[in-house]
Amino acid sequence: MAVEIIVNKNKCVGCGICLEACPKGPKIWKKDKDGKYIAYNTEDCHNCKICAGRCPKNAILVRRL
Ligand code: SF4
Numbered sequence: 001m002a003v004e005i006i007v008n009k010n011k012c013v014g015c016g017i018c019l020e021a022c023p024k025g026p027k028i029w030k031k032d033k034d035g036k037y038i039a040y041n042t043e044d045c046h047n048c049k050i051c052a053g054r055c056p057k058n059a060i061l062v063r064r065l
């Protein structure tokens, strides 16, 4: 599934809930060098949007391409 995951770096506080909540976890999410989280691999994403729903800062946008 072609999915785009955008993290608003200005909102992200680096809590890691996105990685913990995602069914694919570290296959998709990792901490960036600046302490924020990025979805480095969107190929395994199935667009469930759990990450976006669980992010306490509403920093994640998931959309199908
Ligand atoms: S859950 Fe939200 S605030 Fe926390 S690391 Fe992920 S994107 Fe950042």
Ligand code: SF4
Binding pocket: 005, 021, 022, 023, 024, 025, 028, 039, 044, 045, 046, 047, 048, 049, 050, 051, 052, 062
């Ligand atoms: S939409 Fe679902 S599978 Fe995709 S990154 Fe978020 S939690 Fe993981």
